Amino acid sequence: MTTTSIALTETPHIQTLLALADDALVLGHRTSEWTGHAPLLEEELALANIALDLIGQARMLYQAAGELTGHSEDALAYLRDPPAFRNALIMELPNGDFAFTIARLFFVSVAADQKWRGGFDDDALTAVAEKAKKETAYHVRHAAEWLIRLGDGTEESHRRAQDAVDALWPFTGEMTENRPAWLLAVAPVLNRATLRVPADGWMQDGGRSGRHTEHLGHLLAEMQVLPRSYPGAAW
Amino acid sequence: MADPATKLWEVFIRARSGLAHRHAGSVHAADPEMALQAARDVYTRRGEGLSIWVVPSAAIVASDPSDKESLFEPAGSKIYRHPTFYEVPDEVGNM
Numbered sequence: 001m002t003t004t005s006i007a008l009t010e011t012p013h014i015q016t017l018l019a020l021a022d023d024a025l026v027l028g029h030r031t032s033e034w035t036g037h038a039p040l041l042e043e044e045l046a047l048a049n050i051a052l053d054l055i056g057q058a059r060m061l062y063q064a065a066g067e068l069t070g071h072s073e074d075a076l077a078y079l080r081d082p083p084a085f086r087n088a089l090i091m092e093l094p095n096g097d098f099a100f101t102i103a104r105l106f107f108v109s110v111a112a113d114q115k116w117r118g119g120f121d122d123d124a125l126t127a128v129a130e131k132a133k134k135e136t137a138y139h140v141r142h143a144a145e146w147l148i149r150l151g152d153g154t155e156e157s158h159r160r161a162q163d164a165v166d167a168l169w170p171f172t173g174e175m176t177e178n179r180p181a182w183l184l185a186v187a188p189v190l191n192r193a194t195l196r197v198p199a200d201g202w203m204q205d206g207g208r209s210g211r212h213t214e215h216l217g218h219l220l221a222e223m224q225v226l227p228r229s230y231p232g233a234a235w
Numbered sequence: 236m237a238d239p240a241t242k243l244w245e246v247f248i249r250a251r252s253g254l255a256h257r258h259a260g261s262v263h264a265a266d267p268e269m270a271l272q273a274a275r276d277v278y279t280r281r282g283e284g285l286s287i288w289v290v291p292s293a294a295i296v297a298s299d300p301s302d303k304e305s306l307f308e309p310a311g312s313k314i315y316r317h318p319t320f321y322e323v324p325d326e327v328g329n330m
Contacts, residue, residue: 040263042263046272
């Protein structure tokens with residue numbers, strides 16, 4: 001059986017670029033799955049806009065990684081197998097209900113916002129951050145306002161929001177680089193949403209080293225089937 | 236379908252500094268902040284805006300279409316209200 005997959009030699013710098021790129025691509029793809037299914041036209045466009053922001057960020061990061069690996073952005077996105085993906089596990093979890101989607105977007109966006117605003121000593125990452133920090137600031141705002149309304153809404157929306165927060169919490173350890181800063185930003189929103197802040201305990205990890213949940217394989221199968229079936233296909 | 240609790244808002248977008256806000260359309264949202272975000276997400280995706288106003292549709296006071304004869308027809312016969320009877324000196328340039 002022949003394979004269309006590419007193999008990479010990953011330096012720590014390439015791995016950093018791929019981790020950022022894969023985070024953005026995988027969550028962007030997940031978010032795009034709401035297209036055609038969102039509860040309101042307005043929210044459908046909001047989620048599609050966010051998905052496009054994330055996929056745009058992924059493209060810039062893959063281009064930067066491509067300079068170092070010699071692979072095109074498309075090859076990096078479409079021609080790697082699940083164990084070669086470096087995204088945190090939280091990105092690949094299925095969307096669940098709207099509360100789960102929003103809670104994840106909030107948790108991830110707060111971490112991303114802090115990361116993009118933290119500064120980089122690399123020109124390519126500085127350029128990505130300059131664009132991404134404006135987009136991400138809006139993702140934080142949108143997700144936070146929704147989470148407050150879901151948590152402080154009806155009995156059912158509160159229950160669903162709390163369930164989402166509790167289920168996602170063990171997946172937040174892998175994506176936070178500065179845990180105290182992240183908690184400091186997340187807690188006030190959860191408080192306003194009348195949601196309980198879970199205690200930090202055992203955390204899931206493995207995504208950065210390619211040990212993924214079963215969900216990533218299904219996501220990639222759908223995302224990669226066309227370029228793998230028709231190599232070099234163009235619009 | 237929008238929930239009946241999800242109110243309708245009218246959206247006004249200002250495209251450039253110095254221009255007036257223009258009516259762009261409407262959105263459904265539960266409250267002012269979400270209406271503003273919905274307006275941003277629906278009506279400024281192609282760089283249309285620098286500023287957004289959202290106004291509850293229920294706050295708009297509209298004229299009754301059946302009043303149009305009494306409200307608007309009287310203006311029809313007063314062509315002297317149009318500033319077309321004046322010679323504009325060349326020095327004025329564009330008006």
